[in-house]
Amino acid sequence: MDNLTFTNSILLVEGLKVTSQSSYPIFILILLVYIFAMGCNIGLIILIATEKNLHHPMHFLFCNLPVNDILGTSVMLPRLLQDILREASERHITYVECVVQAYFVHIFAAASHYVLMIMAFDRYVAICNPLRYAAIMTNKMVIKLSASAWGLSVFMVLILLGLTIRLSRCRSKIENPFCDNASLFKLSCENVVINNVFGIISTVIVFTFSLGSVFITYGKIATVCITSKNKSLNSKAIKTCSTHIAVYIIMFVSCATMVFLHRFPEYSDSRKLASIMFHIVPPGLNPLVYGLQTKEIRQKFVKFWYINKVNLK
Numbered sequence: 288m289d290n291l292t293f294t295n296s297i298l299l300v301e302g303l304k305v306t307s308q309s310s311y312p313i314f315i316l317i318l319l320v321y322i323f324a325m326g327c328n329i330g331l332i333i334l335i336a337t338e339k340n341l342h343h344p345m346h347f348l349f350c351n352l353p354v355n356d357i358l359g360t361s362v363m364l365p366r367l368l369q370d371i372l373r374e375a376s377e378r379h380i381t382y383v384e385c386v387v388q389a390y391f392v393h394i395f396a397a398a399s400h401y402v403l404m405i406m407a408f409d410r411y412v413a414i415c416n417p418l419r420y421a422a423i424m425t426n427k428m429v430i431k432l433s434a435s436a437w438g439l440s441v442f443m444v445l446i447l448l449g450l451t452i453r454l455s456r457c458r459s460k461i462e463n464p465f466c467d468n469a470s471l472f473k474l475s476c477e478n479v480v481i482n483n484v485f486g487i488i489s490t491v492i493v494f495t496f497s498l499g500s501v502f503i504t505y506g507k508i509a510t511v512c513i514t515s516k517n518k519s520l521n522s523k524a525i526k527t528c529s530t531h532i533a534v535y536i537i538m539f540v541s542c543a544t545m546v547f548l549h550r551f552p553e554y555s556d557s558r559k560l561a562s563i564m565f566h567i568v569p570p571g572l573n574p575l576v577y578g579l580q581t582k583e584i585r586q587k588f589v590k591f592w593y594i595n596k597v598n599l600k
Contacts, residue, residue: 300385331349355395359566403501410531450481530576534577
């Protein structure tokens with residue numbers, strides 16, 4: 288194996304397979320999507336941070352979502368944009384940079400599930416235990432929930448990549464538009480059964496835990512709404528929960544498609560497209576689906592837009 292170990296620290300990233308004629312249109316399209324996603328998510332964070340009327344546990348928890356979306360787009364899209372304008376033979380990256388990118392790619396994927404889980408818990412408390420909401424969802428609780436979501440993501444990804452970094456390398460090509468764990472351990476000629484098994488088990492656990500908790504949470508919320516005759520409560524629950532479920536479905540389907548297709552080499556092109564869409568679609572739609580559908584945020588956004596429009600005139 289020592290003779291097969293790839294000692295050069297420079298890797299070649301496959302990137303997107305685009306023709307010279309289509310490279311610039313694709314570059315402009317992805318750049319516009321990136322600017323839109325970054326602008327919306329950064330705008331939401333600034334809006335919540337500066338508006339005292341939005342300084343509530345629900346909105347503080349919601350800040351985890353745009354922060355994670357900013358991470359997910361920034362760790363992958365700028366590098367992808369550079370590679371689109373380069374020749375396929377010039378898309379180089381160092382092994383260390385590749386590992387760092389893979390680390391944050393997986394942090395984004397894991398945190399996407401955990402953040403939506405703690406947001407679902409917040410909605411459960413608000414709708415099912417409204418009288419105790421202020422006592423349960425304190426600033427301390429918000430910090431604990433946020434820290435647990437990010438801490439668990441960091442811990443799981445450290446183990447995931449730790450198992451990969453230990454492997455020697457005999458290849459130098461990342462067969463993916465960007466670096467991730469599976470692409471990294473495929474560089475090795477060693478036995479990667481442990482990596483595959485741990486990756487599958489950890490993914491199943493996250494998906495099961497995520498889907499199960501969201502299903503149970505909203506099942507209880509639905510039960511409360513059915514048994515309650517409070518029309519105001521039911522209307523609030525439907526508006527709030529429908530947007531949250533929409534965001535969760537977008538994230539879950541995008542992530543599940545990417546993970547599922549990684550196990551089928553014959554669908555490599557579809558998997559690469561799905562992996563890019565996972566970093567584009569949720570970050571771009573989350574601010575619209577969740578942020579602008581939240582009454583308080585929508586009102587502040589409209590007010591902010593109107594004031595700026597008047598000032599420009």
